[in-house]
Amino acid sequence: MPNKTITAPKGFTAAGLHCGVKQSGKPDLALLYCPTGAKAAAVFTTNAIQSAGVIICKKHIVTSPIYTAIINSGNANACTGAKGLAAAKVMCSKVAKELDLETEQVLIASTGIIGQQLPITKITAGITNAAKLLRDSQTAGLNFAKAIMTTDTKAKQAVRTFDLYGKTVTIAGTAKGAGMIGPNMATTICVITTDAAISKPLLGKALKNAIGLSLNRLTVDGHQSTNDTAMILASGLAKNKTITKQDAAYRKFSAVLSDLCNNLGKQMALDAEGATRMFKVVVKGAARKGDALKAARAVADYDLVKCAVHGADPNWGRIVVAVGSCGVTLDPATLCVEIGDIFVFRNGKPTNFDAKRVSRIIAKKEHTITVNLNVGKHQDFCYGCDLSREYITINADYHT
């Protein structure tokens, strides 16, 4: 079986284990290592309150090369003050010591409950163990993917292999999702590896673009966490001619990276807390680009739409309410809504559609809602998921 984990690209080893952060005994510490050093880039949450890991990682990401990334789950190390910041530094320096690196060559991320201090002794002991377990195997990659999960029910992984001027290049990624996923952010935690040779600035540009078109277009509950981080490490070991300008090779790399992130985003939507299905909202005919995205997000974020999708209910009135409520330029007389390829509302009037047929479309794993404002030429989209009783069950009792 081909390796579908983040150890698939040449030059990466990984490990994942339980060190004691999670009381459940599930994996909670993940280590990635690129012995030859990697070009790296990252995007972070835009929440004004940022975790200690985000604060430290933002400083370290300017370093080149980056050799490693340490991630813990079960504790966000956010809202933990100076003590939390010190703990994040200790995590990085411990990894640096184990792998004989400088502290600033280590990337870091945390995810989990906010406001509790990290059990740093357990984590440093775990880092010692993780360093010994580093392998380039599929098992090691899967262990890494599992160790970054919180309320995810499945490891989320994707891999893409493509040709770049005669050389085979691989990109692989893993992400953790679940709740607290809104647009305007990186995502919760997303780690991508590639063996492509590419300059650090272009790697950053490609990542920002890819996340912008995928994970930033996904909304589960409309908010961004304090910890959202997406990072990419490029080992260069595919030995392609290094991408240093925005040429055809860059565009190909960028397109494949976007496709991979899009796939991870869909896995996140389908495994969002309690989610049973997802949907894409396309808004066309907007007066401004920003209007199109705003309206798409308003629909994808609206609890009543999410409930209707959960019930496979063609309640298009809620779609219209969300669009009308969000403050975009519109004309009630030109507004159209399609579910799948069926018009349910056309030029401000309901249509005689087959409700059972539309219900079957909504009941699929994924469907598209198309809103045409018909007042301009701009278009954008967003992904959402349904809202179920299970979301409440998960989130009413997560803390205590």
Added chain:
Amino acid sequence: MPNKTITAPKGFTAAGLHCGVKQSGKPDLALLYCPTGAKAAAVFTTNAIQSAGVIICKKHIVTSPIYTAIINSGNANACTGAKGLAAAKVMCSKVAKELDLETEQVLIASTGIIGQQLPITKITAGITNAAKLLRDSQTAGLNFAKAIMTTDTKAKQAVRTFDLYGKTVTIAGTAKGAGMIGPNMATTICVITTDAAISKPLLGKALKNAIGLSLNRLTVDGHQSTNDTAMILASGLAKNKTITKQDAAYRKFSAVLSDLCNNLGKQMALDAEGATRMFKVVVKGAARKGDALKAARAVADYDLVKCAVHGADPNWGRIVVAVGSCGVTLDPATLCVEIGDIFVFRNGKPTNFDAKRVSRIIAKKEHTITVNLNVGKHQDFCYGCDLSREYITINADYHT
């Protein structure tokens, strides 16, 4: 037992009955009548998509005196095009004919499912019956209150009696709430009667102020419907010296009206779809007035906060995430959060609070979350309610 319905103020009769809009057989048509004529005012949804009733009512509200208001539930008559608009006009003209009035002396509102044409023949027959049933009794007032309900489980009513320069003045109101209640709107449907003598402009000013401080500060799912309407009719039969300027009498009337609307708002929050408890979010120390309200709404609207309240879970991290996510000016180092009177987060750091004690505070019917941004002097507030499995059950299957 004193009359606690909208027929309590002098000069009003009401009726409520089932005419056939709702398949359940529950009351769906409500008629209010003031034979001597009333000064009237109303506030409406700011959703760009507005129901036929809202469009018509906005035209009629400028008339003085207003004699009557006709409201149907079970069908919103929204997104129904020219046919829906014609049906709303028929409703008004039918009431005018029954009560020997001009069409523009009739106020109108509708609430219920969006996008279906009104069964106008059933409604006109119902109007004939309702006109015969008009009484000033408590039973008639309660029938009215029940006939405007959709997924509400209880009729929402409030009455206030007070002295105005030696005359006893009464204000009474009824509202329907449930889902689709966001700030920046009137509310779903709210009908208020009073026997105060007050000029039409000041009645409008007092209503706008009262709704602004009560129903506009309530959020159930952050969106406003196509139909939100709050109306007040003043018969003047208390025979107080007519309020014509913003004097002490106006301020007293205005304060009592605000208190009554606040009470109706709380009834709506506690009877929101699936809600079991409510909470008030107070944001202090904001750099701008708008920031305070924005942050309060962000917290009250955030599904993860609503779930935590449902679970009586002191998960203050979600409160911090909502505040950090909403784009207001803040300093992570000065941010404080209190639940009830207990600090759970102080100057950017978690406190050692008694989680069981805080959980007991949250488990009450109503509690207050106080966020102090500590970056300015502005303050505002918002009401929210918890999010339960029942909300999903109600909203996944409302339509089909």
